[in-house]
Amino acid sequence: MKAAMLRSVIRRSTTSPSASTYLSSRGFASESAPERKVTVLGAASxxxxxxxxxxxxxxxxSRLALYDIAGTPGVAADVSHINTISETRKLLNSQKHANCIWLNPETTLVL
Known part of the structure; x- marks a missing residue:
């Protein structure tokens, strides 16, 4: 049964060049543009x-803001040690109203 399935796949791939042409004609970018700003409310939970x-x-x-009522210095320190290009910022209770949104995030996760 497996040999028959393999022959069937080989036959289809050699007789229909449209599938390979379709895959090679798709234009995919080689790099993704990191332009997402995310705020996590409840980051210490x-x-x-x-x-x-x-x-x-x-x-x-590209930007990750962390906020929690209990404070997030430990979580922010752990996250900031990860070697990625995204920037991490911890938001303290005193900065709640000024920086909670931190440059208009596209996504806010409330936990």
Missing amino acids: GIGQPLSLLMKLNPLV
């Missing part, structure tokens, strides 16, 4: 910490 780490690892995120 049990879900906020791993979510902040995942957001930092995302190549599309």
Whole structure:
């Protein structure tokens, strides 16, 4: 059965050049432009910490702001040690009203 399936796939790939032409004609960029600004509200919570780490690892995120009522210095320090091009900022309670949005984020995650 496996040999028959393999022959079928080989036959289809050699007889239909349109699939390979279609794939080669698609124009994909080789680099993604990291232009996403994300704010995580509740970054010191049990879900906020791993979510902040995942957001930092995302190549599309250029700015990551972390805020929590309990304070986020430990989470922000952990996240800032990850070697990515995105910038990380911790927001303190005194900066809540001035910098909570931090340059108009496109995505705000509330936990």
